[in-house]
Amino acid sequence: MTAAVDLALSGAGAAPALRARGLRKGFDGNLVLDGVDFALAAGEVHAVVGSNGAGKSTLVKLLNGCHQRDGGTLELFGAAVNFSSPRAAGRAGIAMVYQELSLIASMSVAENLFMARWPCSAAGWLDEAALAGAARRLLAELGIALDPWRCVAELSAAEQQLLEIAKAVARQARVLILDEPTAALSARESALLFALLRRLKGQGVAVVYISHSLGDVFAVCDRVSVLRDGRMASCAAVAATSIATVLAEMAGRPPGAAGQQRPQRAPRPAAAPVAAAAADSAAGAAPRTPLLELRNVATAALADVSFAVYPGQVVGLAGLLGSGRSQILAAIFGLARVESGQVLLAGAPVTIGTPRQAIGLGIVLLPEQRRRQGLALELDVADNVLMARHGQARPWRWLVPEQERRSVAALARRLGLRADGAGRAVRYLSGGNQQKVVLAKCLSTPARVMLLDEPMAGIDLQGKLAILRIVDQFAAEGNAVLLVSSDYDDIAGVCDHTLLVRRGRIAGQLAAGQGAAGILAALQ
Numbered sequence: 454m455t456a457a458v459d460l461a462l463s464g465a466g467a468a469p470a471l472r473a474r475g476l477r478k479g480f481d482g483n484l485v486l487d488g489v490d491f492a493l494a495a496g497e498v499h500a501v502v503g504s505n506g507a508g509k510s511t512l513v514k515l516l517n518g519c520h521q522r523d524g525g526t527l528e529l530f531g532a533a534v535n536f537s538s539p540r541a542a543g544r545a546g547i548a549m550v551y552q553e554l555s556l557i558a559s560m561s562v563a564e565n566l567f568m569a570r571w572p573c574s575a576a577g578w579l580d581e582a583a584l585a586g587a588a589r590r591l592l593a594e595l596g597i598a599l600d601p602w603r604c605v606a607e608l609s610a611a612e613q614q615l616l617e618i619a620k621a622v623a624r625q626a627r628v629l630i631l632d633e634p635t636a637a638l639s640a641r642e643s644a645l646l647f648a649l650l651r652r653l654k655g656q657g658v659a660v661v662y663i664s665h666s667l668g669d670v671f672a673v674c675d676r677v678s679v680l681r682d683g684r685m686a687s688c689a690a691v692a693a694t695s696i697a698t699v700l701a702e703m704a705g706r707p708p709g710a711a712g713q714q715r716p717q718r719a720p721r722p723a724a725a726p727v728a729a730a731a732a733d734s735a736a737g738a739a740p741r742t743p744l745l746e747l748r749n750v751a752t753a754a755l756a757d758v759s760f761a762v763y764p765g766q767v768v769g770l771a772g773l774l775g776s777g778r779s780q781i782l783a784a785i786f787g788l789a790r791v792e793s794g795q796v797l798l799a800g801a802p803v804t805i806g807t808p809r810q811a812i813g814l815g816i817v818l819l820p821e822q823r824r825r826q827g828l829a830l831e832l833d834v835a836d837n838v839l840m841a842r843h844g845q846a847r848p849w850r851w852l853v854p855e856q857e858r859r860s861v862a863a864l865a866r867r868l869g870l871r872a873d874g875a876g877r878a879v880r881y882l883s884g885g886n887q888q889k890v891v892l893a894k895c896l897s898t899p900a901r902v903m904l905l906d907e908p909m910a911g912i913d914l915q916g917k918l919a920i921l922r923i924v925d926q927f928a929a930e931g932n933a934v935l936l937v938s939s940d941y942d943d944i945a946g947v948c949d950h951t952l953l954v955r956r957g958r959i960a961g962q963l964a965a966g967q968g969a970a971g972i973l974a975a976l977q
């Protein structure tokens with residue numbers, strides 16, 4: 454870190470809100486953080502970036518008392534501190550907002566804001582007027598437009614994220630640690646979060662911002678620290694660096710080196726069904742059948758959903774949170790009951806009542822909640838991946854375990870999966886690497902239809918580029934992909950066309966080439 458940057462942001466003479474020096478942490482003899490320095494000024498939003506497994510979560514877990522450090526020092530506003538637990542750090546004013554939020558869905562906004570510290574009347578009853586008043590004041594101060602009595606279950610993911618941050622502020626947090634706060638938010642929803650962060654900065658709150666989205670980092674952060682292999686590779690003011698420089702520092706390569714560019718979409722057959730049919734009949738071939746087709750499908754959350762995906766196509770599903778995008782995948786994968794309408798595979802109607810049936814028919818789903826839904830945490834990478842493959846009733850494959858293990862290793866390399874130490878339980882992998890294991894499971898089955906729900910969330914740039922290439926290649930082999938993503942750049946970059954989903958219905962379709970801006974405009 455340069456002294457000039459450090460001083461300019463801290464204010465001459467003022468102690469930083471948080472300062473770590475020489476932090477060291479290892480697990481089972483494996484050094485994960487090695488002499489890390491980090492300083493956070495009051496009123497600063499400071500990004501911590503790095504590839505999957507670089508040590509970001511471990512660093513912030515040392516800052517908030519979740520892990521105990523093996524070496525180094527920590528100061529809060531100039532005073533040496535040691536936190537034995539996140540609760541102890543919370544009492545000192547450090548709050549961490551995880552991706553899995555901690556709100557109670559059945560309670561109101563106000564009740565969640567002041568959880569277990571509700572104002573009571575002299576008789577010991579909840580003082581609802583005082584609670585609502587305090588909630589209104591705090592929300593107004595933070596510029597959050599939420600009714601204090603709305604039930605949390607009704608809030609969008611973005612509103613829940615804002616509420617979670619407001620809850621930390623209500624507990625007098627002076628240091629906020631945010632873990633991938635925009636991972637599930639669209640660009641419009643992220644803008645609400647950025648507005649809140651700017652307001653908090655103005656109030657002197659210091660924010661640590663972990664993210665894989667450098668666009669977000671450059672939109673809202675003051676400084677960016679890059680962790681690489683457990684060491685602090687650089688720290689710079691955002692205004693004095695560039696995305697290319699940060700990417701190069703993350704990878705430990707010179708700026709502009711190969712392997713950091715978004716892949717170009719390879720030309721695929723049949724971008725549009727009509728064109729395909731015309732081309733087929735002109736060539737004298739029988740008209741081709743969609744690999745996946747939905748005809749007037751209705752479920753508890755969907756109405757009259759119809760579309761077709763042809764072999765070789767990647768089709769995007771874009772919509773705001775709660776629009777029903779994931780519900781469409783759920784209906785196809787047997788997670789939601791199809792009440793009327795038809796699902797057809799290669800032209801034949803199918804009834805899919807369970808995920809097992811879907812997998813048996815060659816459909817695979819990468820779920821949004823993949824850490825919870827997709828992994829056997831005590832097994833290693835190879836066992837997790839092979840388990841998915843042998844669910845396919847192909848027992849002869851057991852005869853070549855060594856070959857299989859090699860193929861898993863090749864898949865892991867393709868995804869840039871870092872699982873240091875063979876035979877390690879996936880429980881101990883970083884979040885992004887766990888997600889790559891779930892994707893490897895999907896890819897190792899002989900599926901022809903791949904349903905992907907937010908596959909890039911929590912994945913570093915190299916992993917993201919690898920996924921885009923894999924999706925492209927999977928489609929080019931004559932398979933079909935449905936892609937749900939809140940990152941419209943990803944959708945625009947890899948999809949042949951995009952279906953717009955609104956209130957459980959298909960509200961329109963956009964041809965390729967509209968770009969992220971086109972998708973956003975169509976959704977508004």
Ligand SMILES: Nc1ncnc2c1ncn2[C@@H]1O[C@H](COP(=O)(O)OP(=O)(O)OP(=O)(O)O)[C@@H](O)[C@H]1O
Pocket residue numbers: 480481485503504505506507508509510511512873881882883884885886911
């Ligand atoms: N409890 C643990 N036991 C053993 N190893 C661990 C543990 N927690 C983390 N690690 C290891 O520490 C390294 C850094 O992991 P960490 O989660 O800090 O990375 P990260 O930068 O946050 O990654 P991601 O972007 O994927 O979330 C990884 O190799 C991980 O496997």
